Amino acid sequence: MATxxxxxxxxxxxxxxxxxxxxxxxxxxxIAQRMRCSRRRLYEIAPTKEALFVGICRDVLAANLERGFAAARGERDAARAVSAYLHAALNMSGLSKAALADLDAIDSGRAVFDAYQLARVRGLESLLEAGMRQGLMAPHNPRLVSEAILGAAHRLRSQQFLKDTGMKMGDAFSEFYEIILNGLLCRPEPDDPTQATCRSCPPQ
Known part of the structure; x- marks a missing residue:
């Protein structure tokens, strides 16, 4: 007898x-058929399939956020903590392209994703402040930086943007975070100021 x-x-x-x-x-x-359960069991969780879906996504994103905080706590250096925080959950949210599109199509779903992004950047502010106090990061206004990231997050998750660029959401955020952390300009090596090199520059 099945349990x-x-x-x-x-x-x-x-x-x-x-x-x-x-x-x-x-x-x-x-959904009930795929889950091998009664509809009643699903309705015990939420009154509609949309509410069921949004609730699941809220929990997934909350776990994603905590993963970022946990990665930051594992770094003693504030600059490394920022990098770990930003990259910890990339491509690990568990939400497929179809799920993200559905989440963005539901008003309450967009609100959940917006709240998630806001929580991420507010957490980022405290990490930036710590990095600046330690002299490891350039002294910019933490709210300005976090708001720039929040604004970009709204655009980068756009399905039209992803289609136009041919990028996956995780790749788009990863590249954007690289720009935020390392900038656009190539910097000279300490032992040879005439040679500008960076991770994104082609070899000379």
């Missing part, structure tokens, strides 16, 4: 399904 999955196992499987396929192409009946 009923624990609530934890059930939510894990439901999260995997919705974060992989999104929700627009599924009915509540199809």
């Amino acid at each position: 009923r999955r624990t609530d934890q196992d059930f939510i894990r499987d439901l999260t995997r399904l919705l974060c992989s396929e999104g929700v627009s192409s599924l009915t509540i009946g199809e």
Whole structure:
């Protein structure tokens, strides 16, 4: 006789399904069939499939945010902490392109993603301030930097932007973070000020 999955196992499987396929192409009946459960069990979690999906995404993004904070806490150097914080969750959010598109198409979903991005940049402000105090980062206004990142986040997640550039969301954020952390200008090597080199510059 089959045993009923624990609530934890059930939510894990439901999260995997919705974060992989999104929700627009599924009915509540199809979700129940794929999950091998009754519709009632799904309605016990949320009143609609959209609310179910948004709730799952909220939990995934919250875990993603904590992963970033945990990575930062693991670094003693403030500059490294900023880099670790920004890169920790790239390509690890667990949300597919379809899921991200569905999240952006739902008003409450956009609000969840906006709140997630806001929480990320507010956390970033404190890390930037620490880096500036340690003399490891240029003394710019932390709110200015965080707001610039927040504004870019709204644009970089646009499906039209990703289509136009042929980039994946994680790659777009990764490259943007590289620009924020290292800038656009090539810098000279300490032992030869006439030679400008950087990770993005072609070899001379």
